[in-house]
Amino acid sequence: MTTSVVAPGINLDELGWDQAWAAALAVALATSPELRGLTPARVAIEHRGAVEVVDEQGGFWAEATGKMFRDAGDKRELPVVGDWVAIADADTARSTASRAPLRAILPRRSCLVRRAAGERTEPQPIAANVDVAFVVTSANQDLNPRRLERYLATVRDGGATPVIxxxxxxxxxxxxxxxxxxxxxxxxxxxxxxxxxxGSGLDALLGFLGRGRTAVVVGSSGVGKSTIIATLMAGQVALASQPSRAHDDRGRHATTRRELYVLAGGGVLIDTPGMRELQLWVDDDALAFADVATIAAGCRFSDCRHRQEPGCAVRAAVAAGTLASGRLVGFHKLAAERAAALARHPRRR
Ligand SMILES: Nc1nc2c(ncn2[C@@H]2O[C@H](COP(=O)(O)OP(=O)(O)OP(=O)(O)O)[C@@H](O)[C@H]2O)c(=O)[nH]1
Ligand SMILES: [Mg+2]
Ligand SMILES: [Zn+2]
Structure with a gap:
């Protein structure tokens, strides 16, 4: 592993930086004169009103400032763990333990978004710029197919590859x-x-990682997300300013924040708190149900909802046993949830 001379010895490309990100930063700097001289860093931990970011020289605090963030329409316009951001005066923040001004978020390659739990309908980003999402379930709990489908839809809709x-x-x-x-x-x-x-089976997870790749770990509380990360990280150092809290042997600690870890063997892992419920914030049924969508091409009506419509190829496939009936049940559930989300939040298309 090549390391920079400064602690903790992380290269930007170990954090996922590449030529395309460098080009994106160059574009941002060239188009906005006020961004000139800013340096890149990756958001490692989210706090209320501030973030901890990390660059080659280590971790420090930063705060989204400026008109762009004051005018943020929703949380998707604010920095989220995994974001690549442009920072002013990083060295000052580092040496004085103050918060560096975070001036811009580079355009995201992917972003997992769910609907915030509770009454208000608003999008809540889970993580940005992830290639893979490990959707963790626990073997000793009932496997909930509907919940899995929601996770898969959220991951695919966000532009990442799901792995169960x-x-x-x-x-x-x-x-x-x-x-x-x-x-x-x-x-x-x-x-x-x-x-x-x-420690068994974890090598297979590493197969989806590697230098420059980022995975987020999601799933209900207690399924073992942090333990998986801790086991993969065994003997390695956590990023940012705090020591690793992913796991400690003296009992269980529910994760309370999203946090980014870098594997020495290559790859970035993002731990997340368990989600009691995952509400969809997605647009395209076809992403979650490609099998249903393919069969639906044979339905008589192009807007067939696969309920009572005549000439429905999807119900025919269920009757013929070529499509599991649970898939159609899941499809209908998802469609209903999306309709409800849309009704509550007309700002969405
Ligand atoms: N038997 C067994 N226990 C496990 C395994 N993985 C994790 N655990 C235990 O399950 C409990 C929960 O593990 P965590 O890693 O904290 O779960 P989490 O998904 O991070 O939970 P939250 O942070 O609350 O979302 C801990 O007591 C772990 O020791 C496993 O593979 N087998
Ligand atoms: Mg945890
Ligand atoms: Zn149909």
Missing amino acids: VVNKVDLVADPASLSAAAIAVADGAPVLCTSALA
Whole structure:
């Protein structure tokens, strides 16, 4: 591993920086004179009103300032973990432990967004610029196919590749039946079985990482997301200013914030707090149900909802046994949720 001379010895490209990001920064700097001289950093931890970012010289605090952020329409316009941002006076912030002005967010390659829990309907970004999302479920809990489908839809809609991880397989006698249940709703996503505690199956996760690639780990609380990261990170240092809290052996610590880790072998991992519920913030049913969409091309009506319409190829496929009935149930559930989300938030297209 090549390292820069300064602690903690991370190269920007180990954080995921590449020529395309450099070009994006150059464009931003060239088009806005007030951005001249800014340097890049990646958002590692989100706090209320501020973020911790990291560059080659280590971690420091930054704060989104300026008109652009004051006028932010919703949270998608604010910095989120995984973002590449342009920072003013990074060295001053570093040496004085103050907050550097964060002036711009480079255009995101991907961004996972959910609907914020609670009454208000607003988008809540989960992580930006991720290539892969590990959607973790626990083998000792009932596998919830509808929840999995929502995760897959959110990941695909955000522009990342989903990988289903069935963790805690050490607790069950028959992991194969669980992975079969996951495969049934995966719509082509890989399904991996792991035991983070025993350290088994984790090599397969590394196969989706590598230098410059970023993965976010999502799923309900307690399924083992942080343990997976801690096991992969074993013996490595956490980023930013705090020591690693991903895991400590003296009991369980629910994750309370999104946080980015860099693997020495290459790759970036983002830990997230468990989501009690995942509400969709997505636009395209076809992303989540490519199998249904393909069959639906044969429906008599192009706007067929696959309910009572005559000539429905999807219901015919269910009747013929070529499409699992659960897929159609999931499709209808998703469609209803999207209609409700849309009704509550007319700002969306
Ligand atoms: N038996 C078994 N236990 C595991 C495994 N992975 C994690 N655990 C345990 O499950 C509990 C929860 O693990 P965490 O890693 O904190 O779960 P999390 O998904 O990060 O939870 P939140 O941070 O609340 O979202 C801990 O007590 C872990 O030791 C596993 O593969 N097998
Ligand atoms: Mg956790
Ligand atoms: Zn139909």
